Amino acid sequence: MRRHFKAKVIDNNFAAESFKLITLSPASEVSVPLPGQFYMLESGRSTDPLLKRPFSIFRLNDGCLQFLYRVRGKGTTSIAGFNRGDFINVVGPLGKAYPDPEGPFIAVAGGVGIASLYSLLEKKRGKAMLFYGARNVRELICFEEASKLSAKAFSTTDDGSSGVKGLVTDKLSEFIKNEGRSMPVYACGPHPMLKKVAEIAKHNNLKCYVSLEEHMACGIGACLGCVVKSKSSAVEYEYKRVCKEGPVFDADEVLW
Amino acid sequence: MIAPNLAVDIAGLKLKNPVMTASGTFGYGEEYADYFDLNALGAIVVKGLSITPRTGNPTPRIVETPSGMLNAIGLQNIGVRTFIDEKLPFLRQFDTKVIANFFGDSIEEYAECARMLSDAEGVHALEMNISCPNKQEGWIVFGTDPMTMDKVISVTRKSTALPLIVKLSPNVKDIGQMAKIAENAGADAVSAINTITGMVIDVRKRMPVLANKTGGLSGPAIRPVAVRMVWEVCRAVKIPVIGMGGIMNAEDALQFLIAGARAVAVGTANFINPSAAADVVEGLKLFLQDEGVSDINEIIGTLR
Numbered sequence: 001m002r003r004h005f006k007a008k009v010i011d012n013n014f015a016a017e018s019f020k021l022i023t024l025s026p027a028s029e030v031s032v033p034l035p036g037q038f039y040m041l042e043s044g045r046s047t048d049p050l051l052k053r054p055f056s057i058f059r060l061n062d063g064c065l066q067f068l069y070r071v072r073g074k075g076t077t078s079i080a081g082f083n084r085g086d087f088i089n090v091v092g093p094l095g096k097a098y099p100d101p102e103g104p105f106i107a108v109a110g111g112v113g114i115a116s117l118y119s120l121l122e123k124k125r126g127k128a129m130l131f132y133g134a135r136n137v138r139e140l141i142c143f144e145e146a147s148k149l150s151a152k153a154f155s156t157t158d159d160g161s162s163g164v165k166g167l168v169t170d171k172l173s174e175f176i177k178n179e180g181r182s183m184p185v186y187a188c189g190p191h192p193m194l195k196k197v198a199e200i201a202k203h204n205n206l207k208c209y210v211s212l213e214e215h216m217a218c219g220i221g222a223c224l225g226c227v228v229k230s231k232s233s234a235v236e237y238e239y240k241r242v243c244k245e246g247p248v249f250d251a252d253e254v255l256w
Numbered sequence: 257m258i259a260p261n262l263a264v265d266i267a268g269l270k271l272k273n274p275v276m277t278a279s280g281t282f283g284y285g286e287e288y289a290d291y292f293d294l295n296a297l298g299a300i301v302v303k304g305l306s307i308t309p310r311t312g313n314p315t316p317r318i319v320e321t322p323s324g325m326l327n328a329i330g331l332q333n334i335g336v337r338t339f340i341d342e343k344l345p346f347l348r349q350f351d352t353k354v355i356a357n358f359f360g361d362s363i364e365e366y367a368e369c370a371r372m373l374s375d376a377e378g379v380h381a382l383e384m385n386i387s388c389p390n391k392q393e394g395w396i397v398f399g400t401d402p403m404t405m406d407k408v409i410s411v412t413r414k415s416t417a418l419p420l421i422v423k424l425s426p427n428v429k430d431i432g433q434m435a436k437i438a439e440n441a442g443a444d445a446v447s448a449i450n451t452i453t454g455m456v457i458d459v460r461k462r463m464p465v466l467a468n469k470t471g472g473l474s475g476p477a478i479r480p481v482a483v484r485m486v487w488e489v490c491r492a493v494k495i496p497v498i499g500m501g502g503i504m505n506a507e508d509a510l511q512f513l514i515a516g517a518r519a520v521a522v523g524t525a526n527f528i529n530p531s532a533a534a535d536v537v538e539g540l541k542l543f544l545q546d547e548g549v550s551d552i553n554e555i556i557g558t559l560r
């Protein structure tokens with residue numbers, strides 16, 4: 001199965017202000033992605049921007065690959081400009097997926113981190129306790145759909161425009177304290193949030209998997225640009241590649 | 257028309273075509289085996305090796321720049337021993353030459369590293385990365401100081417019978433003169449260019465973006481500089497020259513060949529298109545057919 005292919009842009013629409021959803025139809029037969037895996041998407045025809053950009057698989061829909069992305073800088077602005085009918089180069093699926101949760105699990109999404117967790121919620125329908133934090137209600141993308149896929153769902157926003165005002169990690173702590181059940185935690189979001197989630201999980205003796213982000217050049221393990229400091233039995237620490245040994249890591253492996 | 261001849265000879269090293277991968281952009285080869293048949297390449301140059309493993313620099317290690325990128329990987333590698341035991345057996349399956357890129361932070365380390373690699377079955381040539389600092393001489397970069405460069409090459413030369421390629425740093429006043437020093441010190445070939453030192457500043461944080469502050473610039477942004485430098489090197493020495501710097505396709509590769517390079521290496525392009533190096537081979541074939549030339553050697557050094 002080819003992991004480097006051309007794909008036709010079926011749609012590239014705004015999901016919210018500064019968030020877009022791109023739908024791609026691969027031009028050849030491709031591998032089925034697992035929740036937590038990612039793809040490198042072409043960032044335009046010219047050499048500026050030059051490198052592909054990494055995005056988590058959001059959904060597999062009718063044989064099409066969907067990615068939910070935030071328009072931030074040069075690369076994502078260029079990707080936002082792709083039109084229906086354009087063909088773009090894609091590499092993937094890449095990296096390690098989330099290990100399959102056997103029973104109920106906790107999912108913690110920060111902002112666009114929902115993109116990485118959404119397909120896990122879909123695959124494990126009704127099994128997740130979802131904690132989803134965003135800046136405000138407009139950036140709480142697909143909360144309603146994600147809630148329907150979950151057993152329970154809580155939202156938090158920085159400004160209180162939806163759910164509880166405050167940090168998603170505070171809501172998570174409170175839930176774990178009250179609920180007291182042992183469930184694995186799956187998290188994707190900004191680094192400080194992941195660090196906090198890992199602490200909470202450790203404190204409560206819960207298994208925790210985090211999906212990390214780093215600047216990537218190749219996405220396939222060759223450039224050593226995307227590393228994260230992790231524990232090692234032999235030496236003080238070692239650098240692991242987010243694109244190859246990750247992006248999903250056991251939170252215990254990471255040197256936060 | 258019969259298929260044109262692409263084979264070239266670099267100091268006795270026979271390559272089926274002049275296309276290699278640039279060190280540090282192709283891992284140890286296996287990362288790319290999923291994307292194309294590695295038999296398509298003239299040679300694979302592996303990530304720079306040292307006697308003992310290196311952990312490398314903190315992150316961020318890379319940042320994109322206009323038509324290029326800066327990297328400060330810090331020469332992270334698994335060490336010569338692990339390379340020989342765990343990576344070389346995989347590479348031996350292919351009918352593609354394996355060139356081991358290596359470095360050290362003292363003259364003795366260079367020589368020892370070359371010796372260890374020379375004894376390994378399946379290493380066909382060595383490429384010496386001299387763009388590293390010398391810990392015995394106040395961390396001055398070997399490849400930017402004529403005296404240090406002469407010494408490290410002369411000593412390393414004596415510790416290997418394999419073809420020895422010296423990879424030149426572009427961060428010098430006169431690259432032709434540095435190439436001449438390498439030739440006189442016993443290099444069988446030279447390769448150029450390594451990355452050009454650069455820096456990007458985050459104006460909000462007022463800090464360099466890279467944790468290492470500076471990094472090496474690569475990609476299309478450096479191509480015109482690389483072509484000019486390779487042209488100067490070709491005029492300065494008689495030994496074969498391997499050209500690289502921003503090659504994205506066959507046409508870019510041809511600029512280096514016409515300037516006089518006997519072979520080329522594809523680097524940053526591998527990150528954007530995992531089969532870039534194989535695509536360059538195909539593109540060269542098409543160019544020769546198009547021009548009605550039957551042998552790539554009739555193109556090399558034909559700058560008018």
Ligand SMILES: Cc1cc2nc3c(=O)[nH]c(=O)nc-3n(C[C@H](O)[C@H](O)[C@H](O)COP(=O)(O)OP(=O)(O)OC[C@H]3O[C@@H](n4cnc5c(N)ncnc54)[C@H](O)[C@@H]3O)c2cc1C
Pocket residue numbers: 038049053054055056057067068069070071072073074075076077112115116212213214215216247
């Ligand atoms: C495995 C993985 C999966 C990802 N999945 C998604 C996703 O599903 N949806 C989504 O919107 N984004 C995702 N990202 C982040 C996305 O790749 C970056 O936002 C994007 O590359 C920014 O490109 P740009 O050129 O627009 O921004 P730039 O101009 O390059 O940068 C804008 C800002 O983003 C930062 N940045 C750049 N690249 C990254 C990166 N890789 N990780 C973190 N910060 C970065 C820069 O430092 C800068 O502050 C993922 C990243 C990784 C590593």
Ligand SMILES: Cc1cc2nc3c(=O)[nH]c(=O)nc-3n(C[C@H](O)[C@H](O)[C@H](O)COP(=O)(O)O)c2cc1C
Pocket residue numbers: 223278279280281303304327329331357384385423449450451473474475476478500501502503521522523524525
């Ligand atoms: C991420 C990265 C890592 C590199 N690592 C090495 C290395 O270990 N040893 C070396 O001699 N050159 C190294 N280089 C330099 C390349 O081999 C090459 O000389 C340079 O990138 C110019 O070619 P390009 O523009 O085609 O990439 C590295 C380059 C990059 C981008």
Ligand code: FES
Pocket residue numbers: 215216217218219220221222223224225226227241242243244
């Ligand atoms: S992005 Fe190149 S090694 Fe991970």
